[in-house]
Amino acid sequence: MIADQGLLGRVIVLDFGLAKLRSEYANRNLTISGAVMGTRGYMSPEQRAGKKIDARTDVFALAVICAETLTGRRPPRAGASVEWLSDSLQSAGLGRSSVGRILERALDRNRANRPPLSEFRQELSIALPRSALQPESVTYIDNAETISLRHKTGN
Numbered sequence: 001m002i003a004d005q006g007l008l009g010r011v012i013v014l015d016f017g018l019a020k021l022r023s024e025y026a027n028r029n030l031t032i033s034g035a036v037m038g039t040r041g042y043m044s045p046e047q048r049a050g051k052k053i054d055a056r057t058d059v060f061a062l063a064v065i066c067a068e069t070l071t072g073r074r075p076p077r078a079g080a081s082v083e084w085l086s087d088s089l090q091s092a093g094l095g096r097s098s099v100g101r102i103l104e105r106a107l108d109r110n111r112a113n114r115p116p117l118s119e120f121r122q123e124l125s126i127a128l129p130r131s132a133l134q135p136e137s138v139t140y141i142d143n144a145e146t147i148s149l150r151h152k153t154g155n
Contacts, residue, residue, distance in 0.1 A: 041075030045109050048079055056111040059120050063106030066124065070094065082107055098127040 040048060044060035047053050064080040067073075071088040082104050089100045102123045108114050115123065 040077055040079050043079060044111065045079070046111055054111070055117055056114045059106050059114045059117055060111070062117075062120070063103045067103050067107075070099065080107060082109075099124070102127055 038047065042061045042064045044053070044057045047057050047060075060080075063085075064075050067080070067085050067088055068075065071092040071094070073084075073088040073091065076084055085100070085103055085107055089095060089097065089103075094100055102115075102120070106114050106120055114120075
């Protein structure tokens, strides 16, 4: 969405992915401990596995969004991977660019290898000069699957 702020406006990124949940879930408490919710393609490996998440999980999701924005290719339903990123960057003509290396690091399966958000932001701001961004019209097919899983308890 773009908020009106003079000539340029301000871009606000919103995620309504969970709003796609069917009405059958309307009366359930979906945000209990142990519940996993999200759109698989944007979820980090630890999040998809229902493990502990932290800020590095957000770095992973942000890297997926950046890659999708730059390449016009959605992550696969099974989840984003370095292979998907490499293929997407290659098809977009970005190959082994500095942006690609930054995004690969942010998509590392091992969250300990992902950069902190501040470092990720700084590296991208240097690697993505404004003049290099050439927006183009991209048609998306929205086949993303929003999931809701609960871990089985002793009951």
